[in-house]
Each structure stands twice: as C-alpha cells, then as structure tokens.
Amino acid sequence: MTxxxxxxxxxxxxxxxxxxxxxxxxxxxxxxxxxxxxGFFLEEIGPVVYNRAVADVQERIQARVSEVDIEVHEEAFGYWARYDAQRKKR
Structure with missing residues (x-):
C-alpha cells in the first residue's frame, strides 16, 4: 500500500x-x-509507522468491544424484582 x-x-x-x-x-x-x-521516507519507513498505528487502533477497538457487554448489559427477568420493590415502597 502506497x-x-x-x-x-x-x-x-x-x-x-x-x-x-x-x-x-x-x-x-x-x-x-x-x-x-x-518520497523515500514515505515508501521505506512510512509503512512501519502506518502498521504500528493500525495495530494501536485494533488494540483500542478490541478493548472497547470487550467492554460492550458491561456497558450495555441488561439483567434478564427483572420485572418481578422491580414490581416487588415498587410494592414495598407503597
């Protein structure tokens, strides 16, 4: 890749x-x-810098993706727990 x-x-x-x-x-x-x-630097050394940047971005994206379940997790079957909590408040 140029x-x-x-x-x-x-x-x-x-x-x-x-x-x-x-x-x-x-x-x-x-x-x-x-x-x-x-031109020489871009062709000869540029790919080293580019590849390192791509690897850094991949690492950051993978870290964020691994945290998605924590950020957007919703507990299943919580209706009755919320319902009971509401009834206790009354």
Missing amino acids: IEISREARQQAITSIERYFAEHMEERIGNVAAGALL
Whole structure:
C-alpha cells in the first residue's frame, strides 16, 4: 500500500526537511532533493509507522468491544424484582 499525503502536507514536509538540513547539517538541501527524500521516507519507513498505528487502533477497538457487554448489559427477568420493590415502597 502506497502512503499518500495531501499536496499541502507534502509541501509542509518538504519545507520542514529543508529547514532541518539548514539548521542541523553542514550543507543545505534543495526543494527537489527534499521532495525525493520525503518520497523515500514515505515508501521505506512510512509503512512501519502506518502498521504500528493500525495495530494501536485494533488494540483500542478490541478493548472497547470487550467492554460492550458491561456497558450495555441488561439483567434478564427483572420485572418481578422491580414490581416487588415498587410494592414495598407503597
């Protein structure tokens, strides 16, 4: 699966890469080279981050699903218990 980002996000990422090189490396990186580096990161490293995010979401969903019975459980055959409780109050 190819990881795609919006045009705006791509431009912001390229600008960020250019700034990173300007502030932390001994030489600057051009716009085209920064775009190529971004493409490499998205293709090579992006799936690792994506797969971890999917696994995290699956874990959270499974935890929520396992709690559904607690959240929405309704006791069966409760009519007479409620009826008797109402009669005692009178």
